[in-house]
Amino acid sequence: MSGAGPGRPLAHWQHRLAERGVDRQLWLLVPALVFVIALFLYPFFYGLTLSFQPTTGGPFSDYARFFSDSYERGTIWITLRIALPAALLNVLAAVPIAYRMRGRFRGKRLVTTLLVVPITLGTVLTAQGLLNFLGPTGWFNRILLASNLVDEPVRLTHNYWGVFFSLVITGFPFAFLLVLSYLSGIDPTLERAAATLGADWRRRFTRITLPLLMPGLATTFCLTFVLAFSVFPSAVLVGNPAGETRVISLAAYQAAYEQYDYPYASAIAMIMGFVELVIIAVVLAARSRFYTGSTGGKG
Amino acid sequence: MATTTQAPPARPPATSTDRRRRIAARPAAWIVWGVVIFFFLNLLGVVASVLVSSFGQRWFDTWLPDGYTTSWYARAWDEFALLSVIVVTLEVSVLVVGLSLLIGVPAAYALARRSFPGKRLIFLVFLLPILMPPITYGIPLATVLYKFGLAGHMSGVVLANLVPSVPFVILTMTPFIEQIDPRIESAARMCGAGLRTVFLRVLTPLLVPGILASAILVLVRTVGMFELTFLTAGPDSQTLVVALYYSMSASGIRAQQSVDAMAVIYTSMMLVLLVVALRYVNPTQLVARVKDEPEH
Amino acid sequence: MSAFTQLRLDGVSRRFGGQAALSELDLTIEAGEFIALLGPSGCGKSTALNCLAGLLPLTEGSIWQDERRIDTLPPERRGFGMVFQSYALFPHMTVRANIAFGLRMRRLPKEETRRRTAEAVRLVRLEDHVDKLPGQLSGGQQQRVAIARAVVFEPSLVLMDEPLSNLDAKLRLEMRTEIRRLHQSLGLTTVYVTHDQEEALSLADRLVVLREGRVQQIGSPRELHTRPANWHVADFMGYRNLWRGRVEQSEGARATVEASGLRLLGEVVGGLQTGADVMVAVRPEDIRVDGPGETRNAMSATVEVVEYQGRELAAEARTDTGLLLHLRTEQRIAPGDQVKLAVDPQRLLVYQADAQTQPKRLADAPGATR
Known part of the structure; x- marks a missing residue:
């Protein structure tokens, strides 16, 4: 070893930081971090502290106000009564249909494309369509009347069912597409292997496919539930916003934009977020009991 | 498999098990297809009743309107000042798409490529705005934006719409970035390219499909985003979907048909976007970030 | 490019989360040498190469190019060429653009870029494929593009990371000769990483055998072949x-x-x-x-x-x-x-x-x- 360089110098400080993964490239994260802190975390905590600073009373009085008033408190139950069945129906209906359509067939792309339409249309347009279509003089009731199934028009708008249908129309395609992609992530040779071992289709489905699909179903349920839980426009437009479809997001909106009581609105938003997170946490806890590793498919 | 491919010349007769399975499979298949068709018929009814109504002269308690006209469109156009609404919608969308790409793509790169202390936490924070319903964080966000005087006009609408869009870009871009071999970047650097050149000359061209996909996805979502825009928009910064909501909830003042005409305009705008979008992404990507498997 | 007479690695170490991947590598590379880093997978040979390239930061030690310390320089400013195991060709650029990339980065005049690219294309015999994209080439052709891309700007040092391991047996033998021929005709200095002792023995002037991140022996192919320094090296050199x-x-x-x-x-x-x-x-x-x-x-x-x-x-x-x-x-x-x-x-x-x-x-x- 000859040469004029110093003997065994410690590595440069940049190297030592870089070894822990900290280097100039992390600057790329900074804009997004600033953004998420300023526009998501800060407002969230601002809302949280605001909810403890009511216009009158002690720090918890807005929460107390919400829970002591049965009209307000009831919005939680109303929301859950709409969102949970809708999310459950969407996921459960999606499973057999996706199971049947998971293979390749002509028109698959067309079916999936058509299914995207209601998602992109969004709840406002769906509400408008439902008012026309399901209304007392709409085509749906006309068909029922013409085929003598009913004697007088069924009331399907401006009540619970209007909101429920709007959630199915937007939520079902969403759930279906998710379930379909989870299903195609399961290696089809697993079922063939089970078949060679003597399992009929029922047991192939219940013993092999369903257990592997369960985590995906749980995730799908969560995402569908989040969509349904925040139902707002359709609850106002096709529901009965003063009564049976006065959902919690509407209560929060009214507090903020009709009563201009921001602390109270924040408190309701916090309660709303909390209820939703509890449901999601329960589902995810159940999900963790299933096998969640690779399902042998591609991707 | 009920339908096995057989060699063309010798076609053995279907065995008894084959036949039984085919019969057993039928009712289930019929039910499934029946449900799907029923769903689509209703969907068609929903969309078509808006469309027919928007062209109908008078439509009351009959199967179809008495006559047809396009005058509702002209009326809706004037009554709701649709030109300015559409311009606002486009301005908001373009700004949101551009900004969310500028903020999101570099962050997606850092998250896809690097591991560093606290990465999981940062990832979770980016995920939250997508997992939470917009109303939940929208109300505190709108309160803050009003406090700083940002809401009630376009900047507030853009800022609020960025909240779910940036994480969405990050999530959409990550798999695109991960599938680029990091050795390609190393190779470029070994050829003498600095970080900037690597980004501009090597990564960006390779990421064009991903950038297009996430741009179009953010565009669709922003045009269709009701809640956040609704909470932050002022009278001059309503997007089409919010204007539609207001005209619907104030119906009675306006003729039902002109609201329908507006809804059709909104629908056709979304459908155009959708057709464009589906050239670059597959349907599943529009709803969630799940990679659609390449067909076997 | 900045040619050197001697490149010196001085106690170069690299740890990943406390796990030593490379410990105290001392090595002096003379200009014009062909050095092979040899060892089983996980021995630290690729780590050493990446440290030398600047793609991995060092945990300890330093790298000197004559009297100039280079371990703090980013890879693009070291002026080394590198051939990757996966070739790492730019998939969106033609063969010509891939090869010319290094020259473009050095902002050479257009005319010179064109001339030297054509020269490199001829050197690796890809004249008929210059306008193709890498995806349209066979494995051996891609490999030749990768080599041309790494040598076209006359780097002071060429690093090769198991460049032949993705090729089939026959092509591997052909490319081996090709690499040695290029090394001699262009007067390159080459550091070559491989786990194949036969490849290393046939190509290199000097071999560095690594095991568990430590140098076991440095010597000529003949020394390695007849006199492994310890039984681990013997094991690796075919003493079954x-x-x-x-x-x-x-x-x-x-x-x-x-x-x-x-x-x-x-x-x-x-x-x-x-x-x-x-x-x-x-x-x-x-x-x-x-x-x-x-x-x-x-x-x-x-x-x-x-x-x-x-x-x-x-x-x-x-x-x-x-x-x-x-x-x-x-x-x-x-x-x-x-x-x-x-x-x-x-x-x-x-x-x-x-x-x-x-x-x-x-x-x-x-x-x-x-």
């Missing part, structure tokens, strides 16, 4: 027969060893303590079958398995004392044959065994041929 034994007596460079009931005479490499545990290393081709009148290191054994390998047979035989031997011979032998075997004492190497380690690669593991 590794037996545990005890020294009975030693005088100078010779020692008599007892292993599995055999008394063997061999050459001591690297010094011994008496009574110490030793490892005896013999290449399969150094075991002779039926040496007439050979008395030193004679053994009788029964043939168990025979593999046909062209002119030679590779066989496993078990001695009467139960020791399993690997041998190669041109004689026709068949399973069940009784054979007399012998080893020239000069070809039987005796190493100090490390206290704790057993030979890891078990001599009788099937299919362990290299």
